[in-house]
Amino acid sequence: MTTSISGTVNRQCRLAARPVGMADPGCWTYTDEPLREPNDGEMLVRVRYISLDPAMRGWMNDSRSYVPPVGIGEVMRAGAVGEVIASRHPGFAAGEHVLGIFGVQEYAYSDGSGVTKVDPAVAPLPVYLGALGMPGLTAYFGLLEVGQAKAGDTVVVSGAAGAVGSVAGQIARIIGCRVVGIAGGERKCRYLVDELGFDAAIDYKNEDVAAALRERCPNRVDVYFDNVGGEILDAVLTRLARGARVVISGAISQYNNSGPMRGPSNYMALLVERASMRGFLVFDYADRYGEAIREMAGWLTGGKLKSREHIVEGLETFPDTFLKLFTGENTGKLVLKVADA
Amino acid sequence: MTTSISGTVNRQCRLAARPVGMADPGCWTYTDEPLREPNDGEMLVRVRYISLDPAMRGWMNDSRSYVPPVGIGEVMRAGAVGEVIASRHPGFAAGEHVLGIFGVQEYAYSDGSGVTKVDPAVAPLPVYLGALGMPGLTAYFGLLEVGQAKAGDTVVVSGAAGAVGSVAGQIARIIGCRVVGIAGGERKCRYLVDELGFDAAIDYKNEDVAAALRERCPNRVDVYFDNVGGEILDAVLTRLARGARVVISGAISQYNNSGPMRGPSNYMALLVERASMRGFLVFDYADRYGEAIREMAGWLTGGKLKSREHIVEGLETFPDTFLKLFTGENTGKLVLKVADA
Numbered sequence: 140m141t142t143s144i145s146g147t148v149n150r151q152c153r154l155a156a157r158p159v160g161m162a163d164p165g166c167w168t169y170t171d172e173p174l175r176e177p178n179d180g181e182m183l184v185r186v187r188y189i190s191l192d193p194a195m196r197g198w199m200n201d202s203r204s205y206v207p208p209v210g211i212g213e214v215m216r217a218g219a220v221g222e223v224i225a226s227r228h229p230g231f232a233a234g235e236h237v238l239g240i241f242g243v244q245e246y247a248y249s250d251g252s253g254v255t256k257v258d259p260a261v262a263p264l265p266v267y268l269g270a271l272g273m274p275g276l277t278a279y280f281g282l283l284e285v286g287q288a289k290a291g292d293t294v295v296v297s298g299a300a301g302a303v304g305s306v307a308g309q310i311a312r313i314i315g316c317r318v319v320g321i322a323g324g325e326r327k328c329r330y331l332v333d334e335l336g337f338d339a340a341i342d343y344k345n346e347d348v349a350a351a352l353r354e355r356c357p358n359r360v361d362v363y364f365d366n367v368g369g370e371i372l373d374a375v376l377t378r379l380a381r382g383a384r385v386v387i388s389g390a391i392s393q394y395n396n397s398g399p400m401r402g403p404s405n406y407m408a409l410l411v412e413r414a415s416m417r418g419f420l421v422f423d424y425a426d427r428y429g430e431a432i433r434e435m436a437g438w439l440t441g442g443k444l445k446s447r448e449h450i451v452e453g454l455e456t457f458p459d460t461f462l463k464l465f466t467g468e469n470t471g472k473l474v475l476k477v478a479d480a
Numbered sequence: 481m482t483t484s485i486s487g488t489v490n491r492q493c494r495l496a497a498r499p500v501g502m503a504d505p506g507c508w509t510y511t512d513e514p515l516r517e518p519n520d521g522e523m524l525v526r527v528r529y530i531s532l533d534p535a536m537r538g539w540m541n542d543s544r545s546y547v548p549p550v551g552i553g554e555v556m557r558a559g560a561v562g563e564v565i566a567s568r569h570p571g572f573a574a575g576e577h578v579l580g581i582f583g584v585q586e587y588a589y590s591d592g593s594g595v596t597k598v599d600p601a602v603a604p605l606p607v608y609l610g611a612l613g614m615p616g617l618t619a620y621f622g623l624l625e626v627g628q629a630k631a632g633d634t635v636v637v638s639g640a641a642g643a644v645g646s647v648a649g650q651i652a653r654i655i656g657c658r659v660v661g662i663a664g665g666e667r668k669c670r671y672l673v674d675e676l677g678f679d680a681a682i683d684y685k686n687e688d689v690a691a692a693l694r695e696r697c698p699n700r701v702d703v704y705f706d707n708v709g710g711e712i713l714d715a716v717l718t719r720l721a722r723g724a725r726v727v728i729s730g731a732i733s734q735y736n737n738s739g740p741m742r743g744p745s746n747y748m749a750l751l752v753e754r755a756s757m758r759g760f761l762v763f764d765y766a767d768r769y770g771e772a773i774r775e776m777a778g779w780l781t782g783g784k785l786k787s788r789e790h791i792v793e794g795l796e797t798f799p800d801t802f803l804k805l806f807t808g809e810n811t812g813k814l815v816l817k818v819a820d821a
Contacts, residue, residue: 205752373743387751402714402743410728410759411546418751 144225147174151244152210152457158199160397166199167215167458174246182226184237184247189457189475190218191304193366196394202282205394205420214458215243218273220257222480231256238267245477255428256352261436262446267463269447269472270439271432277388277421278364279431282307283314285369285419286362286386290315291340293356293374298366300327303333303388306435307364310442312336316362319355321348321371323467330470335445345370348374352401359383363455367392369401374404385409385416395465447471483523485566486570488515492585493564493798499540500805501738502544502673507540508556515587523567523595525588526576529791530798530816531559531609533643534805537735546747546761556584556798559614561598561605563821572597579608584798586818596769602777603787610813611780612773615643618762619705619730620772623648624655627703627727631656634697636716639707641812644729646676648705650785653677657703660696662689662712664808671811676786681696689715702726708733710742711784717746717821726757736806759795 148171155168168413176181198216209216219241223231228251231237239254257267269275281303282288298304299320308331313317315427317397320331321341328340341351348371352360359380368390379385395399407415409416422433438444449469451460454477465467489512495510518524532647535555539550539557548781550557560582569592569802572578582588598608610616622644623629633742639645649672652659661672662682669681682692686730693701700721706713709731718724750757765772790810792801795818798806803812 140790142694196650203752225493368748387748389751390748393748400745400748402745404741404743406710406747406757407728407731407741407759410730410761411544413758413760413764415756415758416747417754417756418748419754420751423754450554 144174147246148172149174149244149246150454151242152454153212154199154211154215155457156211157201158196158395161195161395161462162199162458163460169455175249177227179227180250182223182228182231182237182251184221184239184249184292185224186219186221186241186247186477187266187480188244188274189241189243189454189477191461191464191473191475192218192273193389194392194444195461196465200468205422216240216242218268219247219477220267221247221478224391234239236264238272242458243475245452245454262439265448265450265472265474265476266439266446268474269302269307269448270444271435272419272472274472275306275435275446276424276428277303278306278310278422278432279435280424280427281386281388281419282310282362282364283316285417286364286384288314288316288362292361293319293358293380294362294364295319295321295352295356295360296364297321297368297371297375298338298389298391298424299331299337300307300470301366303472304364304366305447306444307388308337309335309438310435311362312338312362313438313443316359317356319352321367327470343371349377352378362386363447368394368403372403373405376403376408379408379412379414379456381412381414383397383412383414385414387416387418391465448474449472450476452476484516485515487598489513489603490515490587491795492555492583493795495540495552495554495556498542499537499736502717502736503540503799504535507798508595509613510796516679518568518589521577521591522589523564523569523572523592524540525562525580525582525590526565527560527562527582527586527588527757527818528604529561529609529773530582530584530685530795530818531613532802532814532816533614534730534732536802537806545686546763557581558584559609560588560818561608562588562819569707573627577605579613580757584795584816586795598739603819604811605778606762606789606791606817607787607813609815610643610789611785612776612811614762615813616647616787617765617769617772618644619651620776621649621701621762621765621768622729622760623651623705624726624736625765626758627705628727629655629703633657633698634660634721635703636660636662636693636697636701637705638662638712638716639730639732640672640678640681642707643706643774644813644821645707646672646788647785649678649777650676650779652703652705653679654779654784658697658699660693662708676731682792690718693719703727705729706731709744710734713744717744717749720749720753720755722753722755724753724755728759732806740808777808778792789815791815793817
């Protein structure tokens with residue numbers, strides 16, 4: 140890559156205001172900043188694909204969480220894959236491909252912390268934001284470590300056509316569970332069963348979820364991998380098996396509430412069924428990412444695991460594209476394409 | 481004991497109607513049934529003390545739980561201690577004292593299932609309904625097994641002046657935790673600190689619980705032993721430490737709701753803090769009751785653990801006395817005294 144650095148402008152999307160409810164266009168502002176050569180110990184990355192994740196909505200709030208909120212005026216935080224175009228970092232060389240928290244912008248400087256090299260010969264770059272990236276790792280550790288899923292279990296996954304849910308359900312199938320996915324709309328439900336091999340699907344937009352769970356989970360639910368919270372979490376709680384594990388991976392139905400979150404009214408099912416509900420963050424498993432990625436890459440190349448990305452082009456579309464996560468428009472991993480190779 | 485069986489009447493309190501909200505007097509009816517000699521394999525027990533427990537409110541509802549509901553017209557289910565007055569059961573002899581699910585009545589027939597002998601020389605009979613009974617066992621296994629409390633942990637207990645909470649907090653103190661109890665009213669709070677040795681107390685009726693938790697749990701909360709649910713559960717969730725364990729032992733604030741339960745809106749704290757919420761039933765530890773009772777009896781006789789019973793006399797007072805559980809009138813274990821020795 141021989142981009143001339145001087146004279147090139149870095150287009151950046153910054154947080155302009157904290158949202159109340161859905162993030163409207165007024166939350167964002169774009170700036171242009173001239174590139175400079177990387178400092179000693181830094182690399183400069185040309186961002187190629189940006190990951191759009193429900194968790195980003197939480198980072199926009201000024202409240203305590205596992206990471207500090209994005210400050211007003213700061214470049215919006217986001218995971219991304221890109222190519223090193225200049226480096227004064229001893230561990231990275233121009234031409235290498237990298238995954239990191241590069242933000243919603245065309246170029247990023249990095250001192251290498253939290254940056255991983257990726258190989259576009261093993262999988263296309265967007266897959267490193269999906270099945271072989273944070274969503275895949277979240278699915279892997281959430282299902283196997285937090286949920287302790289094992290062959291023969293009935294596993295229910297919500298947000299099942301999304302980036303995390305689609306991988307969680309497929310891993311459950313691969314290890315020999317009965318897998319029921321909950322998603323919105325007939326098209327997504329067909330995708331789960333016909334393309335991803337789920338045993339059954341429940342269309343929460345057109346079915347009574349509680350009734351469908353009774354029918355499609357005759358042996359009740361051993362592991363519930365929850366990405367959505369709200370009414371669906373409450374419905375699944377009424378169908379837990381003895382000793383069930385509820386894995387709290389997300390609560391997308393609640394992220395744009397301007398009022399309080401809706402808590403699970405049926406949580407006393409945890410007592411009746413001697414069940415547990417556990418939250419987790421994938422970062423806590425960082426020392427085991429390698430083993431997980433190797434195993435999932437094996438499943439991918441062996442055709443057992445499918446990764447699907449929903450790619451939208453253009454940094455300028457970010458404010459609109461981000462909202463697709465919450466309106467349910469994406470199937471699979473939502474990715475913003477910023478630059479061609 | 482030489483009670484003449486023929487000619488003696490057994491006064492019984494039966495469930496007449498299912499309550500909506502608080503159990504009003506119309507829920508109950510009293511009947512008189514002549515005693516008969518026990519059948520082969522049966523014993524006849526003179527009930528001395530009846531245990532009044534929040535869980536009994538749940539048994540009155542016609543809904544799925546860990547035990548079937550009490551049927552309309554049936555003697556109300558309740559734990560009790562009494563004396564065997566006649567026996568054709570090979571394992572029990574007249575004059576022995578026993579603990580079992582004998583119901584809200586003066587006499588009970590039993591085939592011995594679920595019946596344990598107790599020794600009034602080790603502890604007064606009501607203690608077998610409190611610290612050495614189901615409440616004590618619930619506290620013991622809930623805190624140590626489900627909550628995995630260990631020396632140095634900050635443990636918060638709600639319903640802390642109640643039968644389960646007062647024992648849970650004392651066990652936490654005994655094993656070296658910092659213990660903060662939540663209870664209603666200054667008198668109960670003083671009792672926790674001055675008599676039971678809690679490190680601090682929070683009076684939820686007169687204090688802002690969230691603010692008090694910030695002050696009295698400077699290192700946040702490692703184990704929350706929850707007997708109450710509702711707003712207090714939500715407040716504690718905002719103060720969880722990394723890896724905290726929330727033990728769901730009960731939700732007394734919600735048992736008389738005629739509408740839906742209030743779920744914990746702040747449950748996503750489980751994700752942020754990688755925490756878990758787990759329900760349990762003490763019955764699952766039945767094979768370890770012996771070891772627990774031995775350890776707790778040692779603490780009792782050594783003066784480390786105090787058992788306090790709130791004793792009300794008279795089977796006829798049951799409908800009113802039962803409500804004290806929900807109005808917070810009892811400190812310690814609420815017991816109905818039915819008969820003198």
